[in-house]
Amino acid sequence: MGIIKALKCRECNKEYSPTFVYICEECFGPLDVIYKLANNITKQTFENRSDLTYWRYFEILPVEHKKNIVSLNGSITPLQKADNLGNRLGGLKNLYIKNDSVNPTFSFKDRPAGVAVSKAKEMNLPAVGCASTGNLASATAAHASKAQLPCYVFAPFDLEHVKIAQALSYGAKFIAVEGTYDDANRLASVIGDSNGYGIVNINMRPYYVEGSKTLAFEVLEQLNWTVPDVLVIPVGSGAMLNSICKGFEEMMDLGIISDISNLRIIAAQPHGCAPIVDAYKNKSNEVIPVERPDTIAKSLAIGDPGDGSYVLKRLRQFNGIGEEVSNDEIKRAILLLAKTEGIFTEPAGGVSVGVLKKLIEDNKIDRDEKIVCYVTGNGLKTTESILDLLPTLNPVKPNIQLVSAMIQ
16 A cells, blocks of 8 residues: 655655644644655556556555555546537547546545545544535545544535535534635634544645545546646645646656656636636735635635645646636536536536636637546536526427427
8 A cells, every 4th residue: 555654844844754743833834645655666557457446546545554445436537538529619639528527426525535534544533524615525424424434514504405415415414604615614623623533624634635636647547648738627725736736746756657847737716716816817926815705616615725825836837827717607618518528517617618618719728739627526416506597498288299399
């Protein structure tokens, strides 16, 4: 399994033993997992495995013993060649959709939640939990039920009802906070630390974020270990984007890929909660929090993104772009993806597709580039977001002649 060398501060580089610690005692910077990488890992190491879950990459995941893995057995998600969508966007020849809407709880959050709950089990923690904008609540609760650990979810009370129902169905204790995600996050942090609970995206964060980098590993393997030209990534806290970049770097460190200098990263946010994009466009290093997010993309409605400054660094490192789209653009992108590729995404996926469309129209992405657009959640969780754009259903009598006339 993955052998952890240390937890290393992202700011001052101080190293810590891999225990239940998540911020640097010296500078309060976030901690990243550093591995003891074996020199005999090759692409065949992964290709030859029968395990079709993200745990096939266990040498670079932070759980040291297989007996502690908590898995819902979700398969590697599709990387779909999107020729129909590419044609609609102006003749894109190499567009791919990484479709993480088909995970066990129907979002990419199964990756970080699965890793974090597994690590909590390995650490013998008494309970787990999360602060959530919806999808993480379901993913954490599902993995907690599999691990038979108590689970506490802290989330804004106005989440989509489907997401609340999903988390509750797994047995989680749901604390519906009258406030924003950032209010829920503060509550979860204090209660988690005071009780010794593993709050997956707070005090388990060094291990939690490792799950998201498997979105880089899978894309590379699915593209036969070639590096794409452009990644379009929806951004809330920024943790997923930063982790995907870390995944590409680790594959380069292993010698499995040789160069990522031409990779470009696109950070996609919704208008109404786009503090990282605002900082990018203002050429600022300071991400100014959005006090009251106002967007249909609730899974991205994180006004004070924990990894916001690191997303800005990644955009500079990878010659990237930050862009936002309106609610209307999000909804139309959801329908465009569904009608061209048969993929029904929640608004976060509409954000990435909408931003891709905007950047193509602005000639900021070359139509010949190999583009991977990440779709991170299932549209069945958020059907109310597009109801106003769908045709009205009018009942018809079961009369063959009448129906035949309607469909001519």
